[in-house]
Amino acid sequence: MDTSSEIMSLTIKFGAKSIALSLPASSKVSDMMLQLQTATDVLPRVQKLIFKGKVLTPDLTLKNAQLTNGSKIMLMAAAGFQSQFPVRSSSPIKRKSSPPKRSTPFKQIPVKSTGFDESRLKAWKQTGVVSLRDSGLQEVPITVWDLQSAVRVMDVGGNCLSAFPSNVKSLTNIQRLRLSGNQLKSDSISWQSFLLLSRLAVLAIDHNLLSTIPPEIGLLTSLRCLSVSHNKLTSVPSDIGNLVSLETLDLSYNCLEEVPSSLGSCTKISEINLTRNRLKSIPASWSQISFLKRLLLDSNQLKDFPSEILQKCSQLQTLSLHSNEITMDDLREMDAWPEFDKRRKDKYTKQMDMQVMGSTSGFDEGADVEQWQRW
Structure with a gap:
């Protein structure tokens, strides 16, 4: 048999x-x-x-x-090889229908049949800030959409939203939008409606259920900060390279096996976080990102690293490659290593002089050392 x-x-x-x-x-x-x-x-x-x-x-x-x-x-x-980050469960995370627990209970916002109480609605109009964080919402109240161009900031994080409707296009002056910690999937967001948000600078969709980012993301040319961490992303469109104003990109804790080389066109990026993915390589074209200061690549499957990035990214000070197959010895063999090494040590010395170090563990080499590789 x-x-x-x-x-x-x-x-x-x-x-x-x-x-x-x-x-x-x-x-x-x-x-x-x-x-x-x-x-x-x-x-x-x-x-x-x-x-x-x-x-x-x-x-x-x-x-x-x-x-x-x-x-x-x-x-x-082996000692020292378990990631510094929390271990993921081998089984899918079951999301509760209730909002996440907080250190202090949230105050439930009173809802009338026509929307929220008048005092809160008035405050939203005056400040332009709509905060509905951790309110147990399954959908955004229609009262919010009626505010239209008065809204500059909207935070609906930590709720139970399973869809985000096209009504968002009415918020034509919105600059910061936080959708973190909901139950949003890639096809439950009206991405086309985002194209009318010409002033949107910060978009946070972390801790959701997204499997892909649509090509439309590349049309949000005012975007400076994009966070899609803690999702289920398996791909990122090359159109992301059109985000010429992007300064911070967080794609950590996903399932990415590759990242687009077009990101090298986003020359204003200062920080990229790709921790905890399944990356096997990093595009050498990222050496064009002249403002890059922090590149976080812990817990991937990298065996090498483009020396061009160390050579041409003259502002790079933090490179973190822990829990990859590349080691400190591999990095030190690169021609551009001495110059980069000087920059990162100068940064560490400056932090020590200013007494702003958040850890007493000493200087982080940035990758695992050779003797930890073998049994």
Whole structure:
């Protein structure tokens, strides 16, 4: 009987956690390691899998490793290689219908049949700031859209919105829009309506359920800050390279395997955060980003790094590559390393002189050292 297509259910013990995996019986231990990287953020090369007192080597098939359906395996990781960030669960996050807990209970905003109370509505008109954060909303009240050009800032973060309607196009003077911490999917946002928001400078859609960003994003040419972190992004359109005013981009905690080279055209960007994705390479064209100061790439699958970025990004001071396959020795071999190294050390010295360091752990080298790679 051919068992190659049989699916094995395995349980991996990692500290106090139990991780459930399902793989075909014909899979190799290396396949299991890749799944465990997604669940634990521990790189395969530093995983040590133990079954019945024996270490499982990556080239073994599950069958040759004598694993069976229901087998329990212990996972150990080399010291210093578990990410500094929280470990993601191997199972999908179940979102509650109620808003996130806060340190202090939010005050429920009184709602009338025609909208909010007159005093709050008057304050919104006077200040141009509409704040509905953590209000348990499933949709934005129509009263908000009636304010039209009076709105400059709108915050509907931390609610239960599953859709964001085309009504947003009425807010023609809006500059800052926060949609963080809702239940928005890529197809539940009226992206076309955003094209009328010519003054929009800050857009935060982090902590939602987006799988893609549409090409229309490239038409928001006034955008200076874009945050789409903690979503399910698998791709970013090349049109993002049209955001010539962009200064800060946060795409961390997603599922990106590649990023567009067109981002090199966004020469005003000072910070890019791509922590906790699945990137295997970084485009050399990013060396055109002349204002780049911080590039955060922790917990990806990078084996190398473009030396052009170190050479041409003359303002780059922070490069973070922890939990990747590239090491400090690899970086030090680059011709442009000495100049970059001087800039980052000068920054550290200045922070120490001003006594503004937030940590007492000392100078961060920016990548893992050679001896932590092997068992």
